[in-house]
Amino acid sequence: MATELSGGHAENALPQTATATVNCRMLPGTPSEDVQNTLSRVVADTTVKVSVVTPAVPSPPSPLTLAIMEPIERVTKRLWNIPVVPIMETGATDGLYFRNAGIPVYGVSGVFVDINDVRAHGRDERIGVQDYYDGAEYIYQLVKAVSSAQQ
Numbered sequence: 001m002a003t004e005l006s007g008g009h010a011e012n013a014l015p016q017t018a019t020a021t022v023n024c025r026m027l028p029g030t031p032s033e034d035v036q037n038t039l040s041r042v043v044a045d046t047t048v049k050v051s052v053v054t055p056a057v058p059s060p061p062s063p064l065t066l067a068i069m070e071p072i073e074r075v076t077k078r079l080w081n082i083p084v085v086p087i088m089e090t091g092a093t094d095g096l097y098f099r100n101a102g103i104p105v106y107g108v109s110g111v112f113v114d115i116n117d118v119r120a121h122g123r124d125e126r127i128g129v130q131d132y133y134d135g136a137e138y139i140y141q142l143v144k145a146v147s148s149a150q151q
Contacts, residue, residue: 001022002021002022003023005018005019005020005021006020026090028060036051058096059097062106063104064086071146072142075138079138093105110139111127111135111138112134113127
């Protein structure tokens with residue numbers, strides 16, 4: 001899905017050129033050339049040029065060690081009594097620079113959102129007030145658990 005469209009120079013003239021930006025969320029190990037080739041194949045129009053605007057900076061996934069997973073599971077169970085299911089986030093973060101420097105990075109969120117009201121990155125992005133406070137409490141307890149000498 002295109003995340004940004006641009007074309008033309010005036011509202012009363014047909015555009016001579018147009019561009020569509022597609023923000024590709026690539027998982028580790030996916031060659032950027034494969035993504036570019038797939039986009040070209042899907043577009044299936046030789047007059048359309050598919051090019052890379054910003055090259056990908058791959059980084060390895062961080063290992064899910066007991067030292068990081070145990071506190072996450074313990075705090076999650078204590079607050080909500082729900083299972084922890086690790087996923088790989090395809091969103092971009094500055095964590096890639098740390099991972100490429102050999103420092104593991106983990107994204108953990110205790111913020112729940114209404115599945116029928118997802119507004120991430122929209123002009124009216126928001127979360128519920130109680131969800132915000134619940135998430136803040138979760139992160140507070142998790143930081144204490146991870147940084148504590150007594151695990």
